[in-house]
Amino acid sequence: MGVFKRYLVAGALALAAVGLAGQASAQQRVEVQFWHAMGGVLGERVAEIVKRFNASQSKYTVVETNKGNYDEVINGVIAAYRAKKHPQLVQIYERGFMTMLLSGAIVPVQDLLTEKKKAIDWADLVKPVASYYQYKGKLMSMPFNSSTPILWFNKEHFEKAGFSGPADTWQEFEQQLYTIRTKGISECGSALANDYFWSLIENYSIINDQPFGTKANGYDGLDTEFVYNKTKVVGQVTRLKKWVDDGVMQIAGQGLNPEQLFTSGKCSTFFASTAAHGSVEREAKIKWSATFMPHEQGIAAHNSTIGGATIWTLKGHKSEEYDGVAEFLSFVASPDLQVWWHKVTGYVPITNKAYQVAKAEGYYKDNPTREIAILQLNRGTQTENTRGFHFGNFTQTTFALREELESVFAKKKTPQQALDDSVRRGNDILRQFEKLNAGKY
């Protein structure tokens, strides 16, 4: 921070000098670059946010650029940073949190907004959203698109089988899927989403208050170690393997979007992000609904965790540009914009205020499934196990987990073997991160 403050002072002086020198160019708008990973319809929404912001004031122009998918954006910004051609703002996925935090390339958003007197009500942020992106009690990047997995289901399939809807616990839910299958209502009980490691493993661990790693899932130190090979996750993987073996759960595979297996009516359920609302509403040829994620019998369900991305502010720009950054970020966090964003995308609003506004409008009366995510995120009291994940190189460790889970479905390894291997590989990767960032966290 020391460096940053000095930079601010220098920037302020420079700004003053510019102000004295050129009254003529005072009307020139300050440009702020914003790189993001939102393509397609979401990309249009981002463009609209930026358009609204630019129209709302006359000092700053935010320029948004889609730099590909999340992986491409983080790589692009790394290359740009090394070449000193980086933008002020960049959207990075949740798994890149530790990489960004310890990069030495960022300005913590809470510090920046406090400095620029644009502070928002930090306590009002939806808890799992804030806790995921907090470091030592301060928010590091501005939550932008946050989602959480929910359980989508085919209403007709459940009604025909004599159920009012999916059960609350995994045990009963499993019976329901098998009943639906034996009654011949649908062959495929559930379609395995591409991000199942997030919805069915990580969120499972959090909802059921299981530790994923030591040191409070990495919050208390870089010397964290994965422990999910010793928790109920093993049972969950065994369950999923059984479903896949029995054909109750289908893997869509390359070349086919698993969501289509659900929206076409082939599969009865689908565990996926609440952000799928947009596409399900558009594509579904079935009567669908959604509900909370199941939990284990005998365990009180806790909150789920988020996925998605935040906007990071990068170091090394002029003070007046940071004024624009602060202006833009507080615009993004404003309740009006959040409500709009929530409605058009299916992502959750990041503040409780925005949620209250949507609720007061009666939005959830017409769209009850839109409320599930936020209720699920706010459920119960947070514990050490449910704040989120602060693991370094998290993309890499998750990849190891996914690869090992694939070995389970391929019947090459037992669930226990695969999870042991995944933990071993994950811990190697964590140690590498610890070595590189020793003393920084």
Add this chain to the structure above:
Amino acid sequence: MVGLKRAHYRETRLPMLLLLPQLLVLLLFFFIPAVRALSQAFVITDAFGTSVQFVWFDNFHRLFLSPEYRSAAWITLWFTLVQNILTIVVAGALAFATDRVIRLRGLYRSIVLLPYAIAPVIAGILWAFLFNPSVGPVAHVLKAVGIAWDPNRSGFDAFLLVTLAASWKHICYDYIFLVAALLAVPPSLLEAAAVDGAGPWLRFRRIALPMIGPTVFFLVTMNFVYGFFETFAIIDAVTHGGPGGATMILVYKVYLDGFVHIDLGSSAAQSVLLMIFAIGLTLLQFRYADRRINYDV
């Protein structure tokens, strides 16, 4: 040969000048990146390059200890071998058959050459779709005849799928060269053999094959290079290296660890090893195969 070169170029300036563009391309796109990879292979660095630690051979050491890396090396070896043999045998058969196709020879050639015009990613997606167990037409046929086929779960099926796709994409390349080589075989020799009673197979094996030896050797080398480096797009489109690492070839792992997982040190060490691996294999080929090839015919 030596005499010819001397006679034409008495001074060295012109040849150097003519070579310059090519050397420049090599420098920019090969030597500079290679040196950078080499230097990166001995450090670990965070993504943004703010902290760099020199770790000697740690990155290599980690790779040798990693079962996943060893598995990727074996898969690469099998993948390139099977792909190589399959490609050259099928291309050879198709090329030899070209002579025997009398009607519609042009059409035949076009069909064989068509895959070359398809971008690798598109080819990959096509294959992935055709063989998708839920919606793929070919997969349905396989299911109908009772073959349990699921490349999303079975590593072997996935391996087969990418090998077939990679070979299919490359057969046309080998085909062009082999057709040209076979055209250069003097018809008089083949006719004489035919008169003496040699069948097509014998004529191919005893006359055509020895004469196209240099071409076959060249193609085997090219197929290896193709298998090592250029099959990336197909893997990316068909399997992403899965399931469970069953199609994780080395070049895909370099990409994954470097550009998705941002583990630049390991990725650099892997590309150095891959380069050594490829150079070694090519040298071996030259050493052993080259001796048996007769260039004088």
